[in-house]
Amino acid sequence: MIYDFNKIEKKWQDYWATNQTFKAENISDKPKFYVLDMFPYPSGAGLHVGHPLGYIASDIYARYKRHQGFNVLHPQGYDSFGLPAEQYAIQTGQHPAITTAENIKTYRRQLDQIGFSFDWSREVRTSDPSYYKWTQWIFIQLFNSWYNNDSDKAEDISELVKLFEAEGNAKVNAVCDADIDPFSAEDWNAFTSKKQEKILLQYRLTYLAETEVNWCPALGTVLANDEIINGVSERGGHSVIRKK
The missing domain is CATH 3.40.50.620 (HUPs)
Structure with missing residues (x-):
């Protein structure tokens, strides 16, 4: 057969x-x-x-x-x-x-x-824009959230602003940067909007930070570690440097 x-x-x-x-x-x-x-x-x-x-x-x-x-x-x-x-x-x-x-x-x-x-x-x-619009949406949700250790969940950043306006940050039990200076409600309300935003960046679930990356000038992009083989890019064999 x-x-x-x-x-x-x-x-x-x-x-x-x-x-x-x-x-x-x-x-x-x-x-x-x-x-x-x-x-x-x-x-x-x-x-x-x-x-x-x-x-x-x-x-x-x-x-x-x-x-x-x-x-x-x-x-x-x-x-x-x-x-x-x-x-x-x-x-x-x-x-x-x-x-x-x-x-x-x-x-x-x-x-x-x-x-x-x-x-x-x-x-x-x-x-496909119908796909990556959701990765952008997720990022926005993270940016507009902070983590409340008391409720053990992420909450809208507007709730944190209300706490700052009412009592400052002394009693806020949140996931945040380690070097945040204490401030009162009076201090917060007197801060410029620019300073308030700088403080909120220390509490948001997405944050700004400096780090070193693998920069490939020939490709014009940052590469992940697994995209580099023996010090050159996997795609094209171009030189890669460490850059802030």
Whole structure:
């Protein structure tokens, strides 16, 4: 008997796509289980061996948990907003929106051919404004919040301003910088708005600070440690310096 894997695999992959077999239910009595892969950079003409190397293991586990009766959320997406996509566009002389869209088509086709059990109804693309508007929204929520140790939760920064206006900061039990000078309500109300904002920055959940970063002049960007190999950028082999 001949095992025609091309015909058999296509049949079931088409069935899974048509019936959304791996779609996680929003409302279900089943226990929840989340299997998340690192999203690939769509910065090449197709997948490399490292992609399925990781995805196969997590996909096996996702299928195993489904068989155990779990409502498994196993999404996939593309980390398409950043240096890899930008560099690929520069190397090929095309606009990143064009190269990213074309590469995603190829990645999706290859991922489907391998037969992964992803919930494609939850696909994300980090270069999509409808996605990254939420990362910006989260930052704004953090910026407009402080952490109240008494209530053990984050609260709106306006509540902290009310406390300062009423009693200063002597009794405020908050997560904050270590070198904050004490002030009374009278002091606070007499401060200029600029000084008040400077003090609030010492309490907000996002803050300003000086630190050293990996600066790559040739790429015109800051690099993470894992984007540097032997002192040069992984993309292009450019020199990297430590800079404030």
